Amino acid sequence: MLxxxxxxxxxxxxxxxRFVYTPILPPMVEALSLSKAEAGLIASANFVGYLAGALLAAVRLPGSRRSWLLAGLVLNVVCLAAMGTTTSLVLFLLLRLAAGVASAFCLIFSSALVLDRLAATGRSGLSALHxxxxxxxxxxxxxxxxMLGDWRNMWLASAGLAAVAAIAVALTVTAEAAPSAATARVPRTKLSSAFIMLAVAYFLFGIGYIITATFLIDIVRGSPAIRHLEPYAWILVGIGAAPSVVLWGALGRRIGILPAFAVASLVEAAGVVASVLWLQTMGVVIAALFLGGTFMGLTALGLIGAREAGVGDPRGRIALMTASFSLGQIIGPVFAGVVYDATGSLVWPSLLAAAGLVLAALLSLASQRFAPAAPRTASASRAARTPEA
Incomplete structure (x- = not known):
């Protein structure tokens, strides 16, 4: 149940x-006559909020982790519902900013609660379910x-789904015990060359996936040959994402965390290229599955790699990785939207994003040369207990 x-x-x-904005974006842009730059700005506001929420969650907040998790879930529902009740760009930005904070709280506090308890009871293998x-x-x-035609109803229905899930979380995630001494504050550790290269790779991953994640459905809607696939493309992204952490974690245990990160980056780059250069049914399927099948796996692999890319307590490195990733997500949609408004195409932003992912793969492999040696079994253990993916 946990x-x-x-x-x-x-x-x-x-x-x-975080991600329902992508399938709602095309009808919302059409109904409100938003520019691509405005659409990208709304997306980036959410990622700014996510960065702020991640940094806030890293400090010692008063109250229990369960309380903050439930607060994040409630704020998430409120923000989703409110998006369907306004047409103000300023309010859209503020609501998506607050929703980003809520998403960070949901991810960090749920992971801290659930994975700690699974590890304590010897059931870390269930982390993939999480x-x-x-x-x-x-x-x-x-x-x-x-199934809905109006963008307002899409936001309200999404809020309803999130509300049902929040109630179920409140019933299944019970109050926690007092925090252990392991959560006490620890001194920061010196950053290694390996970590710096990996952090840059993580930044490039943030830019590389988010342009496609934001505009994929808009690309499909704007292409007559594949417009009929609009209702299904984002579903394929979700289907690809569901088992991805399990699969990439298994590959990481077999060939190493950083080589697996490199492979996943190249796969994602192929999906990004397909999203703009292969505007046929198979191209959309590949783009959606490659995007969904890599972005959560890359998130987890990057944080596992950060734990190994230095000595001492890894929490400072994980916080910096989260910040690096968030910065990439903030820049990506705005950059793509501005270029689209200037050129009428997302091809060049997407190709640059794919090139960034290739560079991320190379940097992750270079990082491995400088990383401290770690037993493969330790990597496997870390993969099962990654607290923030």
């Missing part, structure tokens, strides 16, 4: 709260949105 609660928290806060919530949330919300 792992199910974590799954639902990730589905509500990340799968719906992370699969993101893909399940994406797929379910995409299916609901596909």
């Amino acid at each position: 792992a199910l609660g974590g799954l639902l928290a990730m589905a509500a806060g990340i799968g719906i709260g 992370f699969s919530g993101v893909g399940i949330g994406i797929a379910l919300s995409a299916a609901v949105v596909a």
Whole structure:
């Protein structure tokens, strides 16, 4: 039941709260005559909020982790519902900013609660169920949105889904015990060359995936040959995301965390290229599955790699990785939107994003040369207990 609660928290806060904007974006842009730059700005506001929420969650907040998780879930529902009640760009920006904070709280506090308890009871293998919530949330919300015609109703229906999940989380994730001494504050550690290269790779990953994640459905809607696939493309992203952490974690245990990160980056780059250069049915399928099948796996692999790319307590490195990733997500949609408004195409921003992913793969492999040696079994253990993916 605990792992199910974590799954639902990730589905509500990340799968719906962060990513339902993508399938709602095309009808919303059409109805409100938003420019691509404005659409990208709204997306970036959410990522600014996510960065702020991640940094806030890293400090010692008063109250229990469960209380902050539930607060994040409630704020998430309120923000989703409010998006369907306004047409003000300023309010859109503020609501998506607040929703980003809520998403970060849902991810970090649910992961801290659920994965700690699973590890304590010897059931760390169930952590994959927790992370699969993101893909399940994406797929379910995409299916609901596909059945509706009005963008306002899409936001309200998404809020309803998130509210049901939040209630289930409140019932399944019970109050926690007092925090252990392991959560006490620790001194920061010196950053290694390996970590710096990996952080840059993580930044490039943030830019590389988010342009396609933001505009994929808009690309499909704007291409007559594949417009009929609009209701299904985002569902495919969710289907690809659900098992991805399990699959990439298994590859990481077999060939190493950083080589697996490199492979996943190249796969994602191929999907990004397909999204703009292969505007046929198979191209959309590949773009959606490659995007969904890599972005959560890359998130987890990057944080595992950060733990190994230095000595001492890894929490400072994980916080910096989160900030690096968030910065990439903030820049990507705005950059793509501005270029689209200037050129009428997302081809060049997407190709640059794919090139960034290739560079991220190379940097992750270079980082491995400088990383401290770690037993493969340790990597496997870390993969099962990654607290922030």
